[in-house]
Amino acid sequence: MLLEIEDIHVHYGKIAALKGITASVDQGEIVTLIGANGAGKTTTLKTISGLRSLTSGAIRFDGGDISSMAGHKRVLVGIGQAPEGRGIFPGMTVEENLLMGAYARKDDPSKELAEAYELFPRLAERKSQAGGTMSGGEQQMLAIGRALMAKPKVLLLDEPSMGLAPMLVQQIFTIIQEINRRGTTVLLVEQNAQQALQIAHRAYVLETGRVVKTAPAGDLLDDPEVRAAYLGGDLGDGEASAKGGKGSSGSEAAPRATRPDAPSSDDAG
């Protein structure tokens, strides 16, 4: 296992955010954590990357215990994160943002820079634009590209689809698959469960700080409970969409523009 978290508990003051989460990510996988608001997905990621400290439990990465390692040192062992809300440095240009991603590295980052521009041609067009003036989708690309600059072994993505138009969500998810194919392990936190389950190999379902279910992603797409809770339930074409999604997982992401994306409570309103 590349990354293992074992029974971690995390508190915000006296409030327990994580009440014993155990999960693991193997080399080369895409693993997703899904769950509603407040389930502890983001906290789990922040704990892995060192922004939050553990109350108890252990995090092991690449064979070593990193439970009490400072956040900035975890970058060096190979954990890269695109944080929630993207965390772009608004006053820096696109290129400066990307180079910040390689801050901890001592060697020349030009190869990774070229790779980031190749992966996101959009960023290459906007090299000298200030990060804060870019659109949400571009910022998300920048956040992912920046995290890759440190050559991470595992890439933690915190809701890459948040606030993006369906077309862009599609594009971002295709790129995540591409990143994975090139050898980076991905741990993906998503509210957009439909999309996340379609590209992931395995998934954990989180509820109020606990793992309530874990299974291969394809199985969860069919799981009636999960569908009821996170995939909008059986609303007419929901079933068809779920099956279609399952078929396409693993292969090239099929164009899904004709289908409603991620039926969620928003659609009902």
Added chain:
Amino acid sequence: MNLSKKANANSAASGLSLDRARDAWADAPGWARWSVYLLLVIGALLLPNQTIGSFMAPSSTDWASMLSDQIAIYVLLALGLNVVVGMAGLLDLGYVAFYAVGGYTIAIFASKHGWSFWETLVLAIVFSALAGVILGAPTLRLRGDYLAIVTLGFGEIVRVTAQNSSYVNGPRGIQGIPHPPTLSEFEIMGVQPLKYGLLDSRPYYYLLLFFIILTIIFVKRLDRSRVGRAWAAIREDEDAAELMGVPTFKFKLAAFAIGAAIGGSGGVVFAGKQTSINPDNFTFLVSALILAGVVLGGSGNIPGVMLGAFVVAWLPERFRFMQDYRMLIFGAALVLMMIFRPEGLWPSRRRKAELAEGTGGMGSMGAEVAGPGQAAAAGEVGK
């Protein structure tokens, strides 16, 4: 809505003209820049001239002593505070504490233990940097407004301690602090710039000018180094900076220590010129005014910060003839500034981009409270 749009258009228009000057400056060849720097230094050297003084300080106040006692000290302190607030994005409301540590260090060691001015200067810089670390180590885990409150408290603690400690004579303060020793008696254009006496303020102004120039060079070099990049990242998004592998705590502590050291050196010159200090020299008002200078001038931009500190130090003195109304007018001027040029008189380009985003530096001050813009956006999503 209308009003804010107007203000935006306004600032955009005036920003454009600045941008053109900035581009010209960025493209200027090295010799052109150096000659501008040289001219600025010569201008600064000629500043105490009476002809300039007759406009700058028309009422009986002595222009040269206004320059050394108020303006140059404020500029130096603002440059120091700018490292903390402008570069690392940490809101410090108790900056006067480091100024006081510098002042009291020379007062104690020079008047009680007979150390020389230059020895105490080194000691004071070390002590105030240490004070910065002592304050920073426990408090830099806090962010934004919480940090501001703690630093505010620290500033008061230092002053109240001095007030209540009989070792430093409590509220009466310490008298008989020696002037810096005279380095040379040589005279140029009627000034003996290295002879520190009681009557002539100009040598002190030149001493401060020397400190200011040193500070500018030091801070500018830092800003362009890895340290400067780390500070910029911390200021713009601290969590993201940590995720990039920036040891944020270490760099925040360094910003505190460096800013404190600069403030301490200002305190030494102040005490050496005045020959006596007491706790009333180090009230919260000093912290507030220097912070006002930094923000007013354009937090993070060195020329802007100097301009801001100059305005804050000079305006109330210039309009002294209006007696008590001058503070009212000064306050009104600050309010107008913040309405029409919220990013400061002379902001850096980057700072403008940060402010436009609404994060970074003191933008959100660590508290994630939805502003009117965000609330509107959320409303649209809700529909």
